[in-house]
Amino acid sequence: MAVPKRKMSRSNTRHRRSQWKTTAVSLVDCTNPACNAKHLPHRACGECGQYGARNARRQVL
Amino acid sequence: MPTPTKGPRLGGSPAHQRLILANLATSLFEHGQITTTEAKARRLRPYAEHLITKAKVDTVANRRLVVKVIRDKSVLHTLFTEIGPTMATRPGGYTRITKLGPRKGDNAPMAVIQIVESKDFSVTTGTTTRTTTAPAAASVEVADDAADEAVDSAATAEDVQAETSDAEVAEETAAAEEAAEDAVDAADEAEKADDAATAEAAADEAVDKAAEAEQAAENAEAAADDTKS
Numbered sequence: 153m154a155v156p157k158r159k160m161s162r163s164n165t166r167h168r169r170s171q172w173k174t175t176a177v178s179l180v181d182c183t184n185p186a187c188n189a190k191h192l193p194h195r196a197c198g199e200c201g202q203y204g205a206r207n208a209r210r211q212v213l
Numbered sequence: 214m215p216t217p218t219k220g221p222r223l224g225g226s227p228a229h230q231r232l233i234l235a236n237l238a239t240s241l242f243e244h245g246q247i248t249t250t251e252a253k254a255r256r257l258r259p260y261a262e263h264l265i266t267k268a269k270v271d272t273v274a275n276r277r278l279v280v281k282v283i284r285d286k287s288v289l290h291t292l293f294t295e296i297g298p299t300m301a302t303r304p305g306g307y308t309r310i311t312k313l314g315p316r317k318g319d320n321a322p323m324a325v326i327q328i329v330e331s332k333d334f335s336v337t338t339g340t341t342t343r344t345t346t347a348p349a350a351a352s353v354e355v356a357d358d359a360a361d362e363a364v365d366s367a368a369t370a371e372d373v374q375a376e377t378s379d380a381e382v383a384e385e386t387a388a389a390e391e392a393a394e395d396a397v398d399a400a401d402e403a404e405k406a407d408d409a410a411t412a413e414a415a416a417d418e419a420v421d422k423a424a425e426a427e428q429a430a431e432n433a434e435a436a437a438d439d440t441k442s
Contacts, residue, residue: 195312196325203311212311212325213248 184209220256234260235282241308242283242292246327254310254324261326265307268297299331 179190187200196203201213224230237257240247242264249257264282267275271293283289300307306329313323 192314195314198314212246212327213313 218256219259221252223253223256235284237261238264239283239285239288241326241328242296243285243288246325248313248323248325250316251310251312251322251324254326257326258308258310262305262307264292265296265300265328266305268292269301271297296328302334303329303332304334 180193182189182191182197183206184200184202187197189197189199191197196212201211202209203212204210222230223233234257237253238261241261264279267279280289309327309329311325313325316323
């Protein structure tokens, strides 16, 4: 069975883990004038539960 | 040659998958709208639409085909007596999927699948999709045009006012300006209006106001000509 030849140093571990990064998701403004919250694009707004273009909004939740 | 099913397989076995889809379809027809994962919604859509196509023609043969999937008799009844007749003229596309955000807990992408509202397609067979949104957009455009016209007429009214200093004419030009402003306001309302029906109503109002403004501007011009001659 293959086994590590050397102990992974604390430095190497921390260098590797320093590359674990997250990125901010891009959000859009809800076009419902009463809500105006941020939500994921092409998804229903989590605040007001509406989806669609400005003149064709519909309640989905 | 059998075509493979589109989308991911559900459950652990073919029997489990059949049960998942049958239960999802039953719930959809019972409640009209269900929230599930996006993968399940995408698998359910063609499955449920086949059943609705069968339910459009209420025969014993069709009922026997559908009852193999929809085992709940009350749901079968609603499918054949309520959902089927409302889709009589609709050429497919009986359900709509709207994506929601990821679910808390397992980050699964969620979606709402719902049965679309009834609509008569017997006259307009060519335009099948997006017909509900088009008139609203058109009405907003009409309102915009009307507002532009109103502004133009107001400008002409102002010109007339500049040409003559008659009090009567000035009054009429003022009325024209007011009507033009009303028209612009109405157009703005039409743009802001969320609902399609209110947008259309506001657009009609704007058009009316614009016509009034034009009329007033014409009157003012005529009065100005009179005073000149």
